[in-house]
Amino acid sequence: MDKSQLFGRRLPLTQAPAGGHNIPALRQVNGRWQCQRCHQWVGPTDQLPHGIPYCRHCLNLGRLTTHTKLYTIPEPNQFATLTSSPLRWQGQLSPQQETAAQAVLRHTQAKRDQLLWAVTGAGKTEIGFPALAWALQQGWRVAWTSPRVDVCLELAPRLAQAIAVPQTVLYGGQPVPYAYCPLTICTTHQLLRFEAAFDWLIVDEVDAFPLATSPLLQLAIQRAQKPTGSHLYLTATPGQDLQRQIRRHQLAVTYLPLRYHGYLLPPLRVKLVGDWRRQLDQRRLPGKLIRQVRRYQQTHQRYLLFVPHVQDLARVQAALQHAGLAGGVTVHAADPKRQAKVQAFRDHHVNGLLTTTILERGVTFPAVCVLILGGDDPVFATSALVQIAGRVGRQRDHPGGDVLCYATSQPRTIQRAQAMINALNRRGRRLGGRRP
Amino acid sequence: MMTCVWCGRAVTPSVTLATLWHWQPLVAPEVCAACRARLRPLHAPQCPRCARQQTTAQVCHDCARWGDAWVNHAIFPYDATLKAYMQQYKFQGDYRLRVVMQPYLRQALAQETYDLLVPIPVTAGTWLTRGFNQVTGWLTDQPFQQVLTVDDAHKPRPQSSKTRQERLRTPQPFQLTPNATKILPNQHVLLLDDVYTTGRTLRHAAAQIYLGGAKAVTSLTLAR
Numbered sequence: 001m002d003k004s005q006l007f008g009r010r011l012p013l014t015q016a017p018a019g020g021h022n023i024p025a026l027r028q029v030n031g032r033w034q035c036q037r038c039h040q041w042v043g044p045t046d047q048l049p050h051g052i053p054y055c056r057h058c059l060n061l062g063r064l065t066t067h068t069k070l071y072t073i074p075e076p077n078q079f080a081t082l083t084s085s086p087l088r089w090q091g092q093l094s095p096q097q098e099t100a101a102q103a104v105l106r107h108t109q110a111k112r113d114q115l116l117w118a119v120t121g122a123g124k125t126e127i128g129f130p131a132l133a134w135a136l137q138q139g140w141r142v143a144w145t146s147p148r149v150d151v152c153l154e155l156a157p158r159l160a161q162a163i164a165v166p167q168t169v170l171y172g173g174q175p176v177p178y179a180y181c182p183l184t185i186c187t188t189h190q191l192l193r194f195e196a197a198f199d200w201l202i203v204d205e206v207d208a209f210p211l212a213t214s215p216l217l218q219l220a221i222q223r224a225q226k227p228t229g230s231h232l233y234l235t236a237t238p239g240q241d242l243q244r245q246i247r248r249h250q251l252a253v254t255y256l257p258l259r260y261h262g263y264l265l266p267p268l269r270v271k272l273v274g275d276w277r278r279q280l281d282q283r284r285l286p287g288k289l290i291r292q293v294r295r296y297q298q299t300h301q302r303y304l305l306f307v308p309h310v311q312d313l314a315r316v317q318a319a320l321q322h323a324g325l326a327g328g329v330t331v332h333a334a335d336p337k338r339q340a341k342v343q344a345f346r347d348h349h350v351n352g353l354l355t356t357t358i359l360e361r362g363v364t365f366p367a368v369c370v371l372i373l374g375g376d377d378p379v380f381a382t383s384a385l386v387q388i389a390g391r392v393g394r395q396r397d398h399p400g401g402d403v404l405c406y407a408t409s410q411p412r413t414i415q416r417a418q419a420m421i422n423a424l425n426r427r428g429r430r431l432g433g434r435r436p
Numbered sequence: 437m438m439t440c441v442w443c444g445r446a447v448t449p450s451v452t453l454a455t456l457w458h459w460q461p462l463v464a465p466e467v468c469a470a471c472r473a474r475l476r477p478l479h480a481p482q483c484p485r486c487a488r489q490q491t492t493a494q495v496c497h498d499c500a501r502w503g504d505a506w507v508n509h510a511i512f513p514y515d516a517t518l519k520a521y522m523q524q525y526k527f528q529g530d531y532r533l534r535v536v537m538q539p540y541l542r543q544a545l546a547q548e549t550y551d552l553l554v555p556i557p558v559t560a561g562t563w564l565t566r567g568f569n570q571v572t573g574w575l576t577d578q579p580f581q582q583v584l585t586v587d588d589a590h591k592p593r594p595q596s597s598k599t600r601q602e603r604l605r606t607p608q609p610f611q612l613t614p615n616a617t618k619i620l621p622n623q624h625v626l627l628l629d630d631v632y633t634t635g636r637t638l639r640h641a642a643a644q645i646y647l648g649g650a651k652a653v654t655s656l657t658l659a660r
Contacts, residue, residue, distance in 0.1 A: 043532075045532065049573075
């Protein structure tokens with residue numbers, strides 16, 4: 001086995017490699033077993049025959065038992081030195097993007113943990129390029145990670161084109177084996193296989209599921225980063241926790257409240273409706289929603305209709321048809337035809353798409369309006385609502401559009417989402433942002 | 437809070453008037469209702485020999501080709517759900533998942549008539565890596581006899597990675613344990629295995645058990 005496979009990694013191996021040191025995969029702390037890869041506690045009944053404990057939390061990465069040993073070689077940063085900047089990207093940043101990029105670069109050079117809070121559709125990836133090129137030129141080992149595999153898959157070719165360094169892409173079921181490279185693009189789950197490896201970690205969509213709710217993955221980020229390293233979080237919708245860190249000055253923050261085309265975000269408007277769930281049981285939908293959908297269909301305006309749960313999709317579709325409207329196409333996470341249906345919508349073959357929160361982020365449809373049915377459902381967290389609102393007006397020629405939220409009540413999630421959009425728009429207006 | 441051993445979602449114990457009246461402790465099931473609903477047992481019409489799910493109750497093509505009177509019973513069709521289960525339980529080695537199948541096995545074994553239960557063994561190499569026999573994991577307190585052993589040399593690669601033709605050509609991998617000739621004579625043996633695919637493994641095992649003097653051998657598998 002090549003030694004470089006173990007640089008900054010933490011892998012279970014059957015035979016000891018030269019120069020690697022090992023720790024037992026499970027350690028007993030106060031009578032309970034703790035997994036040394038994911039740092040979760042092993043349940044009292046999670047045992048093989050003869051009472052051998054094993055970790056069920058990171059089972060997908062290969063089972064760890066008390067008989068397993070984890071091997072590592074401290075990260076040596078053994079990369080070819082770069083004499084010139086590896087940045088090959090030819091694009092042009094807008095003045096606002098340029099300011100943000102310089103701020104990110106400054107914080108990176110100062111090795112500060114930082115957050116780039118840029119509105120949806122601001123071009124976050126490109127803003128990171130100057131700092132990324134600088135870091136790689138310093139001989140740093142850098143990881144660009146995201147909780148979403150589709151983000152990683154979309155990002156890898158873009159980075160390969162923009163940055164001239166070897167890169168490796170890691171995700172569950174990847175076809176290409178791991179290689180030791182200065183730039184690693186991976187899902188946050190894969191970080192569990194690293195130990196103090198990265199000088200700089202970029203976490204894309206830091207508030208996305210499952211990272212936001214998983215202490216396991218948050219810990220993985222901490223441990224994959226070198227003690228001397230730093231990280232950059234990218235998001236449009238930082239959660240309460242990150243906002244608190246900003247207030248306490250534990251996290252340097254760079255704002256980019258304007259989209260690349262210089263228009264403000266469309267506001268989230270709430271339409272109060274009655275008990276729409278009970279109406280749905282009778283195959284009916286709120287009149288306000290029906291009238292809005294009819295208006296869209298008559299004017300050939302394309303729209304996304306978000307519902308809280310997968311089970312609601314078919315019922316809402318049936319209710320729309322019952323009201324004499326085209327039902328549209330439904331898409332959910334486990335849909336085998338998911339890609340094809342989204343593509344059909346993109347290609348203007350269908351006018352309306354009924355979906356759940358899977359399309360809340362990472363997708364761009366030109367000139368689309370958004371309707372949210374049951375926006376007061378806990379499924380629609382503040383970040384989800386802001387992201388959904390961010391699907392509207394991403395094109396220079398169509399910077400505006402409706403974001404209508406049909407809800408029975410106005411819980412705090414909706415109020416916070418409106419407050420977040422308003423606060424970003426206030427900052428944007430100071431930078432000369434225009435109303436769409 | 438209890439979570440489902442399979443999908444990890446929260447399970448809440450159901451509170452009924454009866455549980456309150458009898459002052460029973462609230463016990464949440466280990467497997468959630470959604471996971472139980474995903475498991476759909478085999479139903480008629482089936483092949484009378486191998487229990488395969490089909491549209492008629494006639495002997496299926498594969499059993500006709502075997503040309504013997506083998507009788508196999510199975511609980512579930514080997515569909516996407518069972519594949520996902522076996523992947524996590526057997527290949528990832530999540531021994532805890534055995535509890536999902538224990539009630540089904542208990543019920544199925546209660547309906548079988550047999551004198552001796554013989555689970556299909558795993559090789560010593562598998563024991564080292566997997567750490568358990570996936571078949572005996574499903575047994576709760578049913579007595580069984582391990583009269584078969586299997587050699588690593590005869591199993592250079594797992595059955596599940598072979599094609600049908602390769603599987604059918606597999607040579608006899610089983611031997612009888614020394615005490616088998618004392619236990620087996622005049623017994624009706626029920627073989628227990630995880631999946632019936634071609635029937636090759638079970639017939640190899642049965643051939644050895646007949647040599648040990650058993651009067652009849654049938655089989656029960658989790659999936660067909």
